[in-house]
Amino acid sequence: MDLHSHEFQSRARTALHDTSLQQALDQARDGFVAKRAAQVAELSEFEALREAAAQLKDHILEHLDDYLERYETAVNAAGGHVHWARDDAEARRIILDICARVDARTVTKGKSMVSEEIGLNEALIEAGLKVVETDLGEYIIQLAGEAPSHIIAPAVHKTREQVADLFEAAHGGPRRTEISDLVDAARQALRGRYFEADVGITGGNFLIAETGSSLIVTNEGNGDLTQTLARVHIVTAGIERVVPTLHDATLFLRLLARSATGQETETYTTVSTGPRRLDDLDGPEEYHVVLVDNGRSRMLAGPFRAMLRCIRCGACMNHCPVYGAIGGHAYGWVYPGPMGSVLTPLIKGLDLAYDLPNACTLNGRCASVCPVKIPLPDLLRQLRHAQFTQAITPRRQRGALAAWRVVATRPWLYHALERVVARILARLGARTGRLRRVPGAHGWTLGRDLPTPAARTFLECWHHEREKS
Amino acid sequence: MRAARDEILATIRQSLGRGPLEPDATAVLAARMAAPPQHPRPAFEEDLTTRTIRKLESRSATVARVADWTDVPRAAEQFRTENGIEPRVVIGAGLAALAWPSHWSWHSGPAAPDAVLSVTPAFAAIAETGTLMLVASPDSPTTHNFVPEHQIVVLKVEQIVRHFEDAWWCRQQTGAGLPRVVNLVSGPSRTADIEQTIQLGAHGPRRLHVILVG
């Protein structure tokens, strides 16, 4: 998928004025937050699980090379194949080669964010393959020719009316708007596709080193139909997805559904190990795993290692006020919201995704819900710092920041200026009690007024009161 | 291919500031694999069977309890007629010996698109979340769990365990390690991809009915 993160500001502005999008976001926001909160309240062990999960992830990352080698050995022992891809282009080539070797014509896909990351669909279509997304949300956006706007609810930005239009165009009339009819229409349209697929591609929520298994979690069952009915099953996953044992995977599973969709457990959790066995009646003839690095091994080195703990639950974006206002497309790449604002600059370049780490109020809500305790606001601040030291921050902002430092590190100067500014603003807004425009804060007052501040600063009042008593 | 693998592993080690792990360090990891540490588990007092039924029903599955193995076909037929389901059935070979109604058209092969109902033997159930564990074998092909519109799972009370950890022993079941597929199923197929509204029967079974024996 092409990178559009440099268009963040204009995309965000468009999003704020898109009424359908705002309607869809309103609907989603509260649901996710309330359902997760209810699950967390039900489980007294939740905090202990978070702590254990963060520690376990750190242990895995510390020994990532060893666990990956163990995983590879176990996959081979089960009759599967592991392929290693340094970057997106290599991952695409590996998958295209497999498709060509088995004479594939139709490819079905379960939801996989890594396949979005490596731009797989475009490459498959260019190679003449028919690609069918089977997750309902992914199917909707495939029909719309759009990218996912959320990592677990890809079509969260679409209203039912929009889905109705898309389905009418794709399946023929009559146009239906009942959700049950729409879900049914997708079910009927996709049934046959599963059976005719040559290759089925899924993601992998976890890769189990002990058994050489891949584990997927879905509510719809589409991932299972995809991987069971195709002749060849290909799993795409980032290298950080490996966990030592099934016991360890269980720890993450207890957190994943609760954090993601606010369910105690998702409907289907599936552990797959290798291709069809001798006495099996169904299942794929070949089983492949494509391990994608794409910058992750380098991320291990620096202060951003904690980002590799991410289990892609989406809780951070569900709780993010910025994501809640503009939706996922404004972020301009595969991963939106707080986790995307960290990952996109790290994978694609600090300069090409300049705005993302800066479009954050550092309110900390994301970190407080992250099931693996990633300190997202700290990482965003570190990215800003890196942008500054690498001179990526624009000259005007650097100047402003330098001036701010001069003032903020000299309390006498700070307070003197504060007194002056407070008096000026108080006079300007004395009549109406609010300021429609503030010099130097044009962007901020574009969408709202500033209440007129008191003429005297807090410190002045404080000193005054002290003298009185 | 080898080159990519070696380069990725080398970069990981470089980032971690070390070379390949020393033998004693790998031995520690091997020991951890053999006996993984215990992670926190949700504690509960509720009786395992009650909890399993309650959780399954909370996610729109239905449960019928019968006293004996031989009662299963009758309970299955009742579910079928009550819901007006056509008797085109796939039955896991593990259950083929039961006396199925003579008007059913059924077989034990993989499920094709014309199969409307499946009857599947459970391997275990986990009371923690009320989740069925179904494992792939000639007795229970994976297509039975996803292709038919409706599924009946036959579970024995003594197959219910407390936590997921207690169920993972299935990996020791066969000499070959884990069964090829382990399906943990917690209800009928569902989606909330359109306006966050839950809708059953997205791609997998619309109805999930559990016949609990014992």
Ligand code: SF4
């Ligand atoms: S950063 Fe944390 S909250 Fe966000 S998707 Fe990853 S695991 Fe979930």
